[in-house]
Amino acid sequence: MKKLLFILSILLSTPVWAWDQTPPRPLDACRTDAPYGFPQGRQGYAECRLAYATLNDTQAKLPVWTVYTLTPTEALGCLPRTNAFVADASIPRGQRAEPDDYTGTGYDRGHVAPDGDMSFDPQVEYESFLMTNMMPQLGGLNRGIWKLLETTIRGWVVQRQQSYAIYAGPIYSAGDPTIGANRVTVPHAFYKIVINTATGETLGWVFPQAGNLGNDLTRFRAPISNIQQQTGLRFGFPGNVREIPPGTEWPVDFGQLTNAKRSRCGRASE
Secondary structure, eight states: OHHHHHHHHHHHHSOTTOOOOOOOBOGGGGTTTOTTOOOBSOOSEEEEOSSOEEEEETTTTEEEEEEEEEOTTGGGOOOOOOOOOBOOTTSOTTSSOOGGGGTTSSEEEEESSOGGGSTTSHHHHHHTTBGGGEEEEEHHHHTTHHHHHHHHHHHHHHHHTOOEEEEEEEEOOTTSOEETTTTEEOOSEEEEEEEETTTOEEEEEEEESOSOOOSOGGGGBOOHHHHHHHHTOBOOOOTTOEEOOTTOOOOOOHHHHHHHHHHHHOGGGO
16 A cells, blocks of 8 residues: 555656657757748847747746747647646756746746647647746736637638748836746737748737737737837848738638648547
């Protein structure tokens, strides 16, 4: 009985999200994820993962930017969500966020590169749960309009059968509050830029840190120049870049996205 209890205690104390991390690759290995180059203007710890590249601010314990390219095939990944949140072992303790920094704070561990875009490969899906891909977001935002935008982008990729390059990250400053023992900065806003790699059409958004922003994505469209000013970053764009005015975004058919996902993965993956 004592031996059984000992084994059970070990099992219960082992995190269900434990998985084998691999070291980040050289940044140049992520050139395909960043077809227009990596954002410039800020310093930090840059790393290339299997499906995205990111620059981490080891003071704020936040990703300054994350960039990746989503293809029609990858947008229909079939792997279930693992919730495999874990600290990034490539960054020393004290310079990184830990999952427990968010516990009891009222903030979600909000993905920058979303799990739904990374569910086409097991290791890629796990790497989407590294804390270097997380930022504190109020639940109403993370599970509301931010998630709506993530799903909308997947819908565009699948409907148009074209790849999209995506920049995303937090907007924060020295006066913003912090959470957790490692003093993770709580951003006051968040940005996302989406580029159709075939046409050069480009859209940008800025969302304030707020709990319920409704579901009208056009309200939060922002000029790229404004995003660059707020973030201090300079983003790369294709030679045929054309910024789409608010209110003229591509339509999205969520039913078509659901049916395409069901056709490829079956109902169990929904």
